[in-house]
Amino acid sequence: MERFAGCVGVDGAKSGWIAAWWSGSALAWQVYPDARMLVESHRDARIIAVDIPIGLCERRGRQADSQARAFVGGKRASSIFSTPVRGILDATSQPEASRRHRDIDGRGFGAQSFAILPKIRQWDELLSGDARARQCVREIHPEVSFAALNGGQGHGLVDPKRTFAGAEARVALLADVFGRDAVMALVRSVPVRQAATDDVLDALVALWSAGRIASGCAGSLPAPVVPDAKGLPAAIWY
16 A cells, blocks of 8 residues: 555544544544644645645635536535635624625525534635645545546446445445455444544545545646635645
């Protein structure tokens, strides 16, 4: 598993962020309470691939989001939420966020999107002030990565990730990369109170994408990458 050396896959979880990486002959994991602690704990990483929007627009939607929906296709395309405009990152309530988003962009901002706003802010603040983190952190979306692993554009998985069929489909794809025993050992080792099974599988597919990014064979949506006003890359890698 040399291709995963120095690579970390990250997904949001109940208690913070779950990170997965290949350690010797097995998959390892750790849950971190915030983005800064995670990055500090993996300062030697070549690539940290995280399921969170990074480059943000001042107004209008990102090319990354619309292209990701087209890449995944089918019902699972709706799981890719629109990224907020930068001007609402400090909003403290969903009604406030929605009102301000509509004033800036003409679109409201829903409750599901608002729920991850503090996590988006965490990574935006970290990357804005940490040059080393900017070098190694990349945005991924698990549904895009699973579609890529499943055959590419238009091959998004049909079953939702929290269903038994959806979990089985994701485990099967990851087993082809890491081995079924390693995948199941990791899933069993993570207490549900810290991270749900779907979070663990999403962190693993993020690790798969991290390996592709590190080896130079990953794709991005859009291509070429479009930076935001702060110079952060507004792209989803897979």
